[in-house]
Amino acid sequence: METYxxxxxxGASTTALVSAAGLTACGSGGSGGSDGTLTAFVYGDDAAKxxxxxxxxxxxSAAARETKGSLRLEKVPGAEYPAKLRTAMGSPNAPxxxxxxxxxxxxxxxxxxxxxxxxxxxxxxxxxxxxxxxSVLDAGALGGRKYxxxxxxxxxxxxxxxxxxxxxxxxxxxxxxDQLLDNNAKLKKAGITPFALGxxxxxxxxxxxxxxxxxxxxxxxxxxxxNGDPAGxxxxxxxxxxxxxxxxxxxxxxxxxxxxxxxxxxGAPAALAKGKAAMHLMGSWEYSTQLGKFPDFARKQLxxxxxxxxxxxxxxIRNVVGNPTxxxxxxxxxxxxxxxxxxxxxxxxxxxxxxxxxxxxxxxxAGADKLLDASPSPEFARFQxxxxxxxxxxxxxxxxxVDPDAATPMLTxxxxxxxxxxxxxxxxxxxxELK
Amino acid sequence: MSHQRGAGRPHPSWALPAVLFFGFFALAPMAxxxxxxxxxxxxxxxxxxxxxxxxxxxxxxxRLARSLAVTVALTVVSCAFQTTAALLLGVWAAGPQRNRxxxxxxFFVPFLLSSxxxxxxxxxxxxxNFGIVPGxxxxxxxxxxxxxxxxxxxxxxxxxxxxxxxxxxxxxxxLYQAAAIDGAGRLRRFRSITLPQLRNTAATSLVLMxxxxxxxxxxxxILTQGGPGTDTAILPYLMYEAGFKSYxxxxxxxxxxxxxxxxTTLSLLLVRVTGFGAMRSTRxxx
Numbered sequence: 001m002e003t004y005x006x007x008x009x010x011g012a013s014t015t016a017l018v019s020a021a022g023l024t025a026c027g028s029g030g031s032g033g034s035d036g037t038l039t040a041f042v043y044g045d046d047a048a049k050x051x052x053x054x055x056x057x058x059x060x061s062a063a064a065r066e067t068k069g070s071l072r073l074e075k076v077p078g079a080e081y082p083a084k085l086r087t088a089m090g091s092p093n094a095p096x097x098x099x100x101x102x103x104x105x106x107x108x109x110x111x112x113x114x115x116x117x118x119x120x121x122x123x124x125x126x127x128x129x130x131x132x133x134x135s136v137l138d139a140g141a142l143g144g145r146k147y148x149x150x151x152x153x154x155x156x157x158x159x160x161x162x163x164x165x166x167x168x169x170x171x172x173x174x175x176x177x178d179q180l181l182d183n184n185a186k187l188k189k190a191g192i193t194p195f196a197l198g199x200x201x202x203x204x205x206x207x208x209x210x211x212x213x214x215x216x217x218x219x220x221x222x223x224x225x226x227n228g229d230p231a232g233x234x235x236x237x238x239x240x241x242x243x244x245x246x247x248x249x250x251x252x253x254x255x256x257x258x259x260x261x262x263x264x265x266x267g268a269p270a271a272l273a274k275g276k277a278a279m280h281l282m283g284s285w286e287y288s289t290q291l292g293k294f295p296d297f298a299r300k301q302l303x304x305x306x307x308x309x310x311x312x313x314x315x316x317i318r319n320v321v322g323n324p325t326x327x328x329x330x331x332x333x334x335x336x337x338x339x340x341x342x343x344x345x346x347x348x349x350x351x352x353x354x355x356x357x358x359x360x361x362x363x364x365x366a367g368a369d370k371l372l373d374a375s376p377s378p379e380f381a382r383f384q385x386x387x388x389x390x391x392x393x394x395x396x397x398x399x400x401x402v403d404p405d406a407a408t409p410m411l412t413x414x415x416x417x418x419x420x421x422x423x424x425x426x427x428x429x430x431x432x433e434l435k
Numbered sequence: 436m437s438h439q440r441g442a443g444r445p446h447p448s449w450a451l452p453a454v455l456f457f458g459f460f461a462l463a464p465m466a467x468x469x470x471x472x473x474x475x476x477x478x479x480x481x482x483x484x485x486x487x488x489x490x491x492x493x494x495x496x497x498r499l500a501r502s503l504a505v506t507v508a509l510t511v512v513s514c515a516f517q518t519t520a521a522l523l524l525g526v527w528a529a530g531p532q533r534n535r536x537x538x539x540x541x542f543f544v545p546f547l548l549s550s551x552x553x554x555x556x557x558x559x560x561x562x563x564n565f566g567i568v569p570g571x572x573x574x575x576x577x578x579x580x581x582x583x584x585x586x587x588x589x590x591x592x593x594x595x596x597x598x599x600x601x602x603x604x605x606x607x608x609x610l611y612q613a614a615a616i617d618g619a620g621r622l623r624r625f626r627s628i629t630l631p632q633l634r635n636t637a638a639t640s641l642v643l644m645x646x647x648x649x650x651x652x653x654x655x656x657i658l659t660q661g662g663p664g665t666d667t668a669i670l671p672y673l674m675y676e677a678g679f680k681s682y683x684x685x686x687x688x689x690x691x692x693x694x695x696x697x698x699t700t701l702s703l704l705l706v707r708v709t710g711f712g713a714m715r716s717t718r719x720x721x
Contacts, residue, residue, distance in 0.1 A: 083679040086478045108682065112479040200573060202660070257563025259574025259663055265555070267562045276564055405477075405681035416664040419574055 036069040038096035038339055041085055043326070044075030047152060050355045051099075057351070058343050069339030071097070082404070089114055089331070096334035097343065102140025102148050102327050103226070103401040109329070110142060116330040119146045121341060131348030135394045136364040139324035143227065148327025149344045153284070153361025154388050155323040157207050157397075160286050161279045162272060163303040165192060171278075173305035175317070177215075180308050184253050187278050193255035195248075196277035198263030202411045203399060205418045207281050208248075210321040210398055211307040212241035218314035219393035226401045233431035237314075242417055242424035244310075249418060259419050266293060273297040281307070283322055284384050287377065288360045304383060320391040323400060325364045357381070364388070406434040465695060471688035478682050489689040498665075498673060499693070505580075506669045510648035512584050517644055518637070520592045525599020526629055539600070546593040554657035557586045561658075576666040579659045583667060586654055591647065595640045602636030603629065638709035642702050649698045670694050 042051045052073055059070040074095065076084050082105065088094055089109060100106050109115040122128045122137070132150050140148045161173060169190055174180035184194040198204040213221050217237025224232030248254065255277065261267040269286065271277040273294040280286060290298035309317045328347065330340045346352055350371065353363040357375050362368065362384045369389075375381035388394065399407040413430045416422035422430070472489050476482035493499050528539045545553065560566045561573055561582060572578040610628045619627065652671040655661060661668030661676065668676070670690060678687030 080679075086682055090478045090480070108477050108479055112477075114479060200660070200662075202662070255563075257569075257571035257574060260561055260563045260571050260578075262558070262562075265559060265562070267564060271564050274564075405683050408676055408680045412661075412665060415662050419663040421664040421666075 036336055036339070038069060038071050038334060038336055038343075039093075040071050040073050040097040040099075040328075040343075041076055041081075041088065041095040042073060042099045043081045044077040047359055047361065048073075048075050050352075050359055050361075051151070053355060054346055054352055055343075058346050061346075063342040063345070064339065067336065067338040067342050069336040071339070071343055094331055094333065096331050096336070097328055097340050098331065099151070100148060100327055100329055101323060101396075101400040103142065103396045104403050104407065105400050106147055106329060107142060107403055110147065114332055115147050116332050116334075116337070117145050117147060118149065118330070119144075122146055122149075125345070127345045127348050131365055133364050133366060133389055135388065135391055136324040139394045139396050140327045148329045149347055150325040150364040151328045151347045152326040152363075153356055153359075154325050154364050154384060155283045155285060156320045156384060156388055156391075156394070157211065157281060157283050157307070157322040158286070158304045158384070158387070159279060159281050159307050160272065161303045161305070162275060162277075162301055164301045165275055165278045166303065173303065174308045175305075176308050177310045183278070184248075184251065188252060192275070193271070193277040194253045194279060195255075196261070196268040196271040196280040197254040197258040198261050198268035199254070199259035199415075199418055200262040200267075201264055202415045203397070204263050204268065204282065206398060206411065206414050207283075207321070208245055209241055209414060210395060211281070212244055212310065213237050214319050214321055214393075214395055215307065215310040215315040215317075216240050216244075216313040218316075219319055219395050222395055222398065222401070225398075226396070230406075230432055230434050233428060233434070238431070239424055239428050242427045245417060246420075246424055249420070259415075269293060273301075284362070287380055291360070291376070299377075304380065306387065316392050318387075318391050319393045319395070320387060321395040321397065323397050324388070324394050362388075402434070409434055465692075468688040469692045471684055472686075472692050474685050476684045478684055482685070485685055489685045492686060493689045493693065498668075499670075499690075501665060502668050502670050502673045505667060506649065509580070509583060509651070509667075509669060510645055512580075513587050513648050513651075514641060514644045516584055516588050517592050517595055518640065520588065521595035521599050521640065522633070522637075524592065524596040526603045526625070526633075528596060528600045529603035539596075542596060543593045545590050548590070550590065550653040551657065553586060553590050554654045557582070557589075558658055573659055574663055576663060579663060579667050582658060583651075583654060586658065587648075587651060590654075591644070595644065598640050598643075599633065599636055602633045606632045634709075638706070641709065642705050645705060646698055646702055649694065649701070670697075 040051075040055065042048050052075075055071045055073045058064055064070050081099070085095075085098060085100070086108075089098075089112075094114070106115055118128075128149060136150050136154065137146060140146070140150075159173070165187075166172070169186050169192075171183050171186060172179065174183055187194045197208075210222070213235075217235055217240075221232060221235045221237045224235070261271065263269070263282070266289075268277075268280060268282075269289050270293070272280040273290060287298065287302070287304075290302055306317055306320075309315070328344055330337070330344070334340050348365055350365075350367065353365045353368050354371055354374065356363040357368070357371055360376050362372070362375070362381050369382070369385055372378055372381045372385060395401075399411060402410065410431065413422065413427055417424065417427045471482060473485060473487070474482035475485040475488070524542065528535060528542070561568050563569065563571055570578075572582055606629065610632070611624055614624050614628060650671055651669060652675065655667060655669055655672045656675065659667045661672050671694065674687050674690040674694065677683045677690060
């Protein structure tokens with residue numbers, strides 16, 4: 001009992017200290033600008049250590065001395081990053097440099113004149129202009145103008161599968177929709193759910209529609225929506241994709257309880273690793289998730305392939321959907337633009353790319369393929385890099401590409417379609433109503 | 436002695452700190468939110484006046500009506516579930532049985548956990564592949580609804596049990612002794628003595644429950660995210676979604692203002708209906 005209470009006491013005082021330290025940090029954050037220190041906001045997950053290293057390296061570099069400035073990295077923890085960034089950007093303590101998802105996630109900042117247009121900077125700077133894969137730079141752009149510099153790994157959505165289950169039932173990774181349906185039939189007969197799906201999070205459901213619309217109608221269908229024309233949802237490809245989703249759900253392709261399964265708490269990845277489901281459509285981070293939770297499975301049994309073609313569809317099998325990467329953007333009100341831009345340049349360096357690779361990411365830098373052998377899983381890293389580099393089109397995840405106020409109702413409609421609370425026709429009609 | 440005349444009646448200025456505190460942290464933000472509800476604001480730059488647009492949208496787009504229906508249903512079912520369980524447990528816990536103290540302490544544990552921890556725990560337990568409840572609980576409307584009622588009850592019944600336990604202990608023993616002499620059975624004693632004597636306790640507990648239900652939020656956010664579809668999107672969740680997911684702070688402020696008015700009206704009404712405000716003693720005529 002004594003140890004318990006002592007531990008409790010220690011825990012309580014640590015908490016108190018941490019929050020006190022947090023308060024102090026906040027307090028000094030507002031006034032810390034006069035000495036030329038810029039603030040950078042980053043999504044504070046495990047991967048942020050790469051950015052932390054880059055910042056400290058930059059602060060002791062010649063570039064920092066030349067521009068008479070330095071950076072202070074603020075890690076904003078948790079999924080509430082977008083809300084915290086929004087609040088900060090509306091206040092006098094806005095960051096100078098900030099992490100974002102490109103596309104719709106930065107639209108409001110552009111409209112408020114708070115985000116620096118980097119199109120000409122990138123075009124006039126060989127380090128930035130030639131440093132990154134063009135499809136990735138373009139995917140985060142808005143109306144043809146570039147506002148961000150790639151700063152993390154690429155996140156294409158990939159069809160993962162359980163090699164052991166496939167071998168047991170004589171299946172091949174599906175290249176066409178018919179093969180996929182054929183696989184489904186065989187798997188269901190064997191009592192295995194064809195696809196794991198974390199429907200409770202909704203965004204894994206969205207991935208299915210993103211790929212189906214691309215394969216059926218090509219990347220132009222969503223491009224039209226992304227560029228601000230909601231009538232683009234009326235394209236026949238969207239209706240066809242929605243009907244296909246209903247067929248898959250009714251057919252039991254995702255099992256019965258998919259909307260109670262989450263990705264975020266590990267439910268869906270566990271279903272794949274434990275052989276309850278044979279395939280899983282998920283972002284490339286599925287690999288590191290499996291490696292963390294089921295390392296043996298990830299190394300020996302995890303397979304991957306592109307999303308199959310749809311018969312008669314207009315989309316190329318090489319087209320990719322997902323998050324191209326994350327971007328650094330610069331606040332127009334920054335006190336030291338030169339320092340900010342000098343820091344962005346370091347993200348095109350080989351040193352930075354190497355650190356991303358060591359963290360299990362595949363950077364969007366142009367020369368990254370030469371460095372991929374150092375990855376914890378070179379085979380997967382090379383597959384992913386080639387996939388993105390050779391993609392004729394990289395469609396940004398819909399919920400990141402559209403305005404935040406359209407993204408929430410859109411996700412609600414996707415959820416209704418999957419759980420059978422809406423028909424494909426009603427789904428299309430509801431999407432057309434979105435702003 | 437001049438002190439005696441003013442005893443129990445401190446100078447009004449003593450209330451000043453509390454009034455200032457309340458004004459600064461409660462009234463001012465409320466007024467601000469009410470003002471924001473007449474603007475369009477995405478969190479950046481200056482709010483632009485929008486007249487009655489948000490209120491018009493709120494009252495006509497059907498979201499409010501749907502959400503209100505879910506909120507009312509959740510409140511009514513939760514209150515019925517929690518009151519029944521807390522009343523029985525509380526009366527039992529007030530008794531002299533052996534091990535009662537230990538068990539009461541165990542029952543109280545869920546209340547000590549944070550809502551977030553409780554929600555995450557049940558989220559894992561409800562996983563169809565690896566949880567303890569088979570089937571698609573959170574994916575069906577009734578399943579998600581009952582899960583919210585159950586998880587809310589699991590967490591808050593201990594608190595209300597404590598209130599009922601305190602209430603039950605205040606009931607004079609002589610009443611039971613007299614009833615026993617008259618030959619009243621256990622059930623009869625419960626119905627004719629315990630229940631009426633707990634009238635004020637029930638009113639307190641009920642007001643707390645109703646106001647609590649109206650601000651029920653974390654559990655919905657974590658367990659169902661308002662789903663499936665919008666079937667469990669209660670008002671506070673709708674407000675969160677409008678404000679911090681869609682960045683439509685004007686609309687979110689309109690919902691918040693509505694919620695303040697609704698909650699205040701409802702609790703005043705409850706106090707009135709239950710006669711709690713009159714503070715009529717349960718010992719009248721004794």
